[in-house]
Amino acid sequence: xxxxxxxxxNGHKVHIMLEECRLPYVAHxxxxxxxxxxxxxxxxxxxxxxxxxxxxxxxxxxxxxxxFESGAILVYLAGKTGKFMPTGDRARYDVxxxxxxxxxxxxxMLGQAHHFRLYAPExxxxxxxxxxxxxxxxxxxxxRQLARSTFIAGKHYSIADIAIFPWLRSWENQGITLTDYPxxxxxxxxxxxxxxxxxxxxxxxxxxxxxxxxxSREVLFGSMQYAKR
Numbered sequence: 001x002x003x004x005x006x007x008x009x010n011g012h013k014v015h016i017m018l019e020e021c022r023l024p025y026v027a028h029x030x031x032x033x034x035x036x037x038x039x040x041x042x043x044x045x046x047x048x049x050x051x052x053x054x055x056x057x058x059x060x061x062x063x064x065x066x067x068f069e070s071g072a073i074l075v076y077l078a079g080k081t082g083k084f085m086p087t088g089d090r091a092r093y094d095v096x097x098x099x100x101x102x103x104x105x106x107x108x109m110l111g112q113a114h115h116f117r118l119y120a121p122e123x124x125x126x127x128x129x130x131x132x133x134x135x136x137x138x139x140x141x142x143x144r145q146l147a148r149s150t151f152i153a154g155k156h157y158s159i160a161d162i163a164i165f166p167w168l169r170s171w172e173n174q175g176i177t178l179t180d181y182p183x184x185x186x187x188x189x190x191x192x193x194x195x196x197x198x199x200x201x202x203x204x205x206x207x208x209x210x211x212x213x214x215x216s217r218e219v220l221f222g223s224m225q226y227a228k229r
Contacts, residue, residue, distance in 0.1 A: 001018070001023060001024065001025040001026070001054060001055070001056045001057075002025065002026050002028060002054065002055045002056075003015070003018065003025050003026065003027045003028065003052055003053075003054050004028045004030050004042060004045065004046065004051060004052060004053045004054070004055075005027055005028070005029070005030060005051050005052040005053075005203070005204065006029060006030050006031065006032050006051045006052075006204065006207075006208070007201075007203065007204040007205050007207060007208040008032070008051065008208075009107065009110075009166035009167045009169070009170075010050070010051065010052060010070040010107065010166075011051055011052045011070075011203070011204070012166035012169075012200055012201050012203070013052075013070045013073075013074060013162055013163050013166055014052045014054065014070055014073050014074070014077075015027070015199075015200035015201070015203040016162050016165070016166070016196060016197050016200030016201070017073075017074055017077050017078075017084070017159065017162050017200075018077070018200070019196035019197075019199045019200045020083065020084065020162065020194075020196040020197075020200075021077060021081045021083050021084075022196075023077070023080075023081065025054075027203055027204060029204055029207055030042060030051050031207070032051060032219070032220060033209070033211060033215075033216035033219060033220060034215075034216070034219065035219045035224060037049045037050065037051060038224065038227075038229070043229065044066075045066040045067075045068060046068035047068070048068060048069075049225075049229075050068065050069075052068075052070055052073065053066065053067065053068040053073075054066065054067050054073055054076075056076075056080075060079075060080075069103075070103075070163070071099055071100075071102070071103040071163065074099065074159040074162060074163060075096075075099070075159065077159075078159050084157065084158045084159045084162065085158060085159055086154075086156070086158070091153075091154060094153045094154055095153040095154075095158045095159060095160050097153075098145075098152045098153045098160035098163075098164070099159055099160050099163050101141075101160075101164075102160070102163040102164045102167065103163070105138060106138055106142075106164055106167050107167055109131060109134045109135060109138060110131075110135055110138070110167050110168075110170075110174055112127075112131040112134075113131040113132055113134070113135045113173075113174045113175065114170065114173055114174065115131075115221070116128050116131055117131075117132065117173060117174070117175060118173060119211060119220075119221065132174065132175040135174040135175060135176060136175070136176065139168075139171075139176055139180075139181050139184060140181065142164065142168075142181070142184050143181035143182070143183045143184040144183075146183035146184055146186070146187045147183045150187075151187065152164055152187075157191075161187075161191055165188070165191045165192070165197065166201065168184075168188060169192075169201070
C-alpha cells in the first residue's frame, strides 16, 4: 500500500491506523509547505489537494483503489482488516458518529485555532477568542464522553480514538490546559503509550519544520490554494 502524506494530524491518523493493523506500506512525502500537494499526479488521487491519500493494489474487488479524506481511509482500512470498527450495527454507528465529530468539528475548529493563534499574519482578537473558546468546548465534549466510557465510542479502542488523538497532541498551541479535562487526559496518556501510536507519529516527523517563511505561508494559506486547476 502506498501512502501519500505529511506529518500532520490528518497524516498521523492514517500512519497510526496502518501501524495498529500491521499493514505493510510505503510512505511518500507530500511536502505541503513547498506545494507538492498541487502536483498533477497527486491531484489524480487527491482532487482536494489535501493529504493523506492512499493507493491499494488489492482493493475490495481485487483491483487497485485510491482514496483521499482521512476519515474515509480509516473506514476503508477498518473494513479491509476487520479491526477497530465493531461489527454490530449499534456499536458501529457509535464509532461513526464520533468519527464524524472529529471530521466535522475537531479537525476544522482546532485547525482554525492553530491558524489564528500561530500563523495568521496579524493577531485578530475576535478570531483567536472564537476558536480558542471553541477548542475548549470541544475538549469539554470529549471529556464528558470519556467520563462515561474508557474510549471515545465505548469500551473498545476504535478508529474514533485514532482520528481524534492526533489533533489533541498540540493542545498547548490551542490554548488548552490538559489537566482541566481529567478524563480526557487519562485517555490521552493511555493512547499515547500505545506502541503503534508512537510509531505512527514518528512517520516523517523529522521532515516537518516550523512554518516561518513567507513562501510556505503563501503555499498553505495564500493564493496558491485558490488558483484554478
